[in-house]
Amino acid sequence: xxxxxxxxxxxxxxxxxxxxxxxxxxxxxxxxxxxxxxxxxxxxxxxxxxxxxxxxxxxxxxxxxxxxxxxxxxxxxxxxxxxxxxxxxxxxxxxxxxxxxx
Numbered sequence: 001x002x003x004x005x006x007x008x009x010x011x012x013x014x015x016x017x018x019x020x021x022x023x024x025x026x027x028x029x030x031x032x033x034x035x036x037x038x039x040x041x042x043x044x045x046x047x048x049x050x051x052x053x054x055x056x057x058x059x060x061x062x063x064x065x066x067x068x069x070x071x072x073x074x075x076x077x078x079x080x081x082x083x084x085x086x087x088x089x090x091x092x093x094x095x096x097x098x099x100x101x102x
Contacts, residue, residue, distance in 0.1 A: 007084060010102040014077040017096045024093045028072045031089055035078035042068045 013032075019025050032038045049065035070076075079102045080086060090099055 007082060009082045010079055011082045011086075011090075012077060012079050012100050012102040013090065014098045014100075015072060015074055015096060016098045018074055019072055019093075019096045024096055025072055027089050027093050028097070029070050031080055031086060032070050032072065032076070032078040034080050034086075038070065038076070038078040042070060 013028075015028070019028060033042070045068050046065065051062050051064055053060050053062045055061070090097065
């Protein structure tokens with residue numbers, strides 16, 4: 001994947017194939033969460049829940065909410081900033097995505 005994007009520019013990432021590696025799913029989730037449009041449903045759900053600290057066994061114990069993951073399916077897309085680290089991450093999942101300048 002030869003990405004012709006200037007650092008700091010925007011790129012559009014589209015999933016073209018079903019992602020079958022757990023590491024690739026994690027990488028794409030991390031990248032897609034930087035796009036406010038793609039991350040909006042997850043952030044809205046997280047806003048509804050509050051951590052509930054309570055005393056349990058003499059210590060403070062906090063009940064955290066369950067993590068909600070993005071749906072990374074064929075056809076999902078996001079617009080992200082092309083930092084050098086993001087370019088390396090996109091190269092590692094290049095078999096599953098198509099990258100174009102936005």
